[in-house]
Amino acid sequence: xxxxxxxxxxxxxxxxxxxxxxxxxxxxxxxxxxxxxxxxxxxxxxxxxxxxxxxxxxxxxxxxxxxxxxxxxxxxxxxxxxxxxxxxxxxxxxxxxxxxxxxxxxxxxxxxxxxxxxxxxxxxxxxxxxxxxxxxxxxxxxxxxxxxxxxxxxxxxxxxxxxxxxxxxxxxxxxxxxxxxxxxxxxxxxxxxxxxxxxxxxxxxxxxxxxxxxxxxxxxxxxxxxxxxxxxxxxxxxxxxxxxxxxxxxxxxxxxxxxxxxxxxxxxxxxxxxxxxxxxxxxxxxxxxxxxxxxxxxxxxxxxxxxxxxxxxxxxxxxx
Amino acid sequence: xxxxxxxxxxxxxxxxxxxxxxxxxxxxxxxxxxxxxxxxxxxxxxxxxxxxxxxxxxxxxxxxxxxxxxxxxxxxxxxxxxxxxxxxxxxxxxxxxxxxxxxxxxxxxxxxxxxxxxxxxxxxxxxxxxxxxxxxxxxxxxxxxxxxxxxxxxxxxxxxxxxxxxxxxxxxxxxxxxxxxxxxxxxxxxxxxxxxxxxxxxxxxxxxxxxxxxxxxxxxxxxxxxxxxxxxxxxxxxxxxxxxxxxxxxxxxxxxxxxxxxxxxxxxxxxxxxxxxxxxxxxxxxxxxxxxxxxxxxxxxxxxxxxxxxxxxxxxxxxx
Numbered sequence: 001x002x003x004x005x006x007x008x009x010x011x012x013x014x015x016x017x018x019x020x021x022x023x024x025x026x027x028x029x030x031x032x033x034x035x036x037x038x039x040x041x042x043x044x045x046x047x048x049x050x051x052x053x054x055x056x057x058x059x060x061x062x063x064x065x066x067x068x069x070x071x072x073x074x075x076x077x078x079x080x081x082x083x084x085x086x087x088x089x090x091x092x093x094x095x096x097x098x099x100x101x102x103x104x105x106x107x108x109x110x111x112x113x114x115x116x117x118x119x120x121x122x123x124x125x126x127x128x129x130x131x132x133x134x135x136x137x138x139x140x141x142x143x144x145x146x147x148x149x150x151x152x153x154x155x156x157x158x159x160x161x162x163x164x165x166x167x168x169x170x171x172x173x174x175x176x177x178x179x180x181x182x183x184x185x186x187x188x189x190x191x192x193x194x195x196x197x198x199x200x201x202x203x204x205x206x207x208x209x210x211x212x213x214x215x216x217x218x219x220x221x222x223x224x225x226x227x228x229x230x231x232x233x234x235x236x237x238x239x240x241x242x243x244x245x246x247x248x249x250x251x252x253x254x255x256x257x258x259x260x261x262x263x264x265x266x267x268x269x270x271x272x273x274x275x276x277x278x279x280x281x282x283x284x285x286x287x288x289x290x291x292x293x294x295x296x297x298x299x300x301x302x303x304x305x306x307x308x309x310x311x312x313x314x315x316x317x318x319x320x
Numbered sequence: 321x322x323x324x325x326x327x328x329x330x331x332x333x334x335x336x337x338x339x340x341x342x343x344x345x346x347x348x349x350x351x352x353x354x355x356x357x358x359x360x361x362x363x364x365x366x367x368x369x370x371x372x373x374x375x376x377x378x379x380x381x382x383x384x385x386x387x388x389x390x391x392x393x394x395x396x397x398x399x400x401x402x403x404x405x406x407x408x409x410x411x412x413x414x415x416x417x418x419x420x421x422x423x424x425x426x427x428x429x430x431x432x433x434x435x436x437x438x439x440x441x442x443x444x445x446x447x448x449x450x451x452x453x454x455x456x457x458x459x460x461x462x463x464x465x466x467x468x469x470x471x472x473x474x475x476x477x478x479x480x481x482x483x484x485x486x487x488x489x490x491x492x493x494x495x496x497x498x499x500x501x502x503x504x505x506x507x508x509x510x511x512x513x514x515x516x517x518x519x520x521x522x523x524x525x526x527x528x529x530x531x532x533x534x535x536x537x538x539x540x541x542x543x544x545x546x547x548x549x550x551x552x553x554x555x556x557x558x559x560x561x562x563x564x565x566x567x568x569x570x571x572x573x574x575x576x577x578x579x580x581x582x583x584x585x586x587x588x589x590x591x592x593x594x595x596x597x598x599x600x601x602x603x604x605x606x607x608x609x610x611x612x613x614x615x616x617x618x619x620x621x622x623x624x625x626x627x628x629x630x631x632x633x634x635x636x637x638x639x640x
Binding site: 160161162163164165167168169170171172173175176177179180184185186189193194195196197198201204205208209211213244245246247248249250271 | 480482485495497499517524568569
């Protein structure tokens with residue numbers, strides 16, 4: 001992974017950089033922005049990370065996270081070079097109406113726009129953090145312990161701590177180098193995974209109690225009443241559909257989340273060859289082969305039934 | 321990590337090796353034994369893995385796992401060199417009464433005995449698989465895709481896929497090298513973690529329903545009745561105590577498993593500075609600072625109460 005020469009020389013020749021992660025920033029956006037900020041500051045640049053949103057509690061351990069400035073504090077953008085990280089369209093950082101001196105985009109998502117005077121976009125990179133690692137190295141900056149922790153976290157978040165299919169040999173080599181610079185993998189894992197609120201945990205319990213297993217399909221639901229009872233927020237249920245798919249006899253897992261009286265947002269997961277994108281499309285939704293979703297109205301029993309009917313024959317056709 | 325010269329030269333000068341993992345073999349024992357077997361065969365040695373137990377279903381994906389022979393099939397051990405892997409005392413492989421030509425021990429556990437003519441024991445190594453990797457390299461053997469998958473799995477199992485505190489930079493470098501030889505990290509992660517039986521999943525549901533949270537302590541239990549209802553086996557509850565410790569306000573998590581009428585085996589986990597080994601010792605058990613256990617008799621309420629009394633003041637003394 002080699003950063004473009006134009007990017008390197010532009011950074012070297014300029015002095016003032018405003019680094020922006022996307023709105024609702026995750027670990028990759030924050031870790032990437034913070035590591036880059038530290039690296040630029042270390043070679044005498046003025047660099048500031050601005051964010052529309054505050055740092056989520058679970059990421060408050062990231063070095064220098066407290067130095068992130070609110071977007072509303074930004075002054076004189078026309079004199080600064082924008083570096084947009086972990087997204088590639090200005091609306092993803094809510095900066096559509098801001099005029100910068102020059103714009104740089106560093107991202108690993110599919111292109112959403114042609115924004116950016118210099119664009120370094122690698123959809124095959126498992127994380128923006130990995131690109132930032134190679135950028136910092138190419139700038140000749142020694143990676144400090146603080147930068148290492150920010151980059152490691154970025155990489156860990158976007159690869160599910162080296163469990164997702166985007167985990168490459170290169171990302172593990174980089175992780176090893178970052179650990180040799182002082183990152184403790186168990187510390188990061190604890191912050192990312194052993195960091196549930198009690199409300200979220202109780203919500204999981206309620207969701208598991210709703211589970212209904214029919215042959216190779218598992219269906220769960222989360223109602224607004226459950227949220228109320230546990231004090232959990234709707235976003236606490238993120239990734240909960242990954243629990244029933246752990247069962248080795250299950251080919252399709254579905255989680256219905258109540259969005260209003262008799263309105264549901266369903267997430268689907270599947271194993272192997274079972275294509276839930278096709279199921280979701282039948283029901284007006286969409287997605288990828290093993291992860292898709294749709295919206296449906298009706299009571300929970302009717303909604304479940306609609307899903308089961310759409311699934312008919314799908315499990316069997318996967319060849320067992 | 322450099323294997324001893326005596327080990328290398330002994331292997332080179334001999335021809336027939338019986339490789340033995342410990343009883344109830346886990347991923348590290350099996351992956352290590354299988355990778356070593358392939359490596360020795362590739363340099364013209366006769367090498368066979370023998371095991372008292374069959375390979376657990378979850379590890380049937382390990383290359384060459386089907387070639388593992390039952391211990392009862394072993395012939396002429398007095399003509400073969402024993403290589404004991406992932407344990408260091410003969411009783412751990414149930415071979416106390418067997419006489420071998422020569423004995424080699426390769427392990428990363430604390431020493432239990434002085435068994436072995438050549439002993440390579442590194443308690444600081446995160447996995448025996450890591451030692452096997454360096455042994456195979458030192459023997460001048462090219463690591464194949466099959467060996468890589470066996471070693472990666474060994475390493476993944478014993479580091480919790482790079483989440484435990486034993487995860488070193490070296491282990492990540494080796495993981496990267498193994499991935500470059502064809503291992504797909506998501507495949508291994510799926511086999512290790514998305515491979516629950518329905519019974520185990522239902523047991524988790526029951527355990528979560530038993531949860532009682534008192535300030536910074538979470539207590540769960542699993543009764544024989546729950547095992548009966550769900551069809552789960554006692555070993556299915558392994559690591560279940562790691563669920564309540566995910567809650568970020570919990571300092572101590574305890575899981576009581578019923579071993580007989582009014583008899584319980586309790587597992588304790590703690591966060592940070594809270595020392596559950598001391599609590600377990602008070603109750604006649606023992607363990608490490610963040611993971612310990614004890615046995616207790618009495619009904620569940622009395623047993624819980626005994627634990628809570630032993631905990632008194634522990635949470636507070638940790639400094640919040």
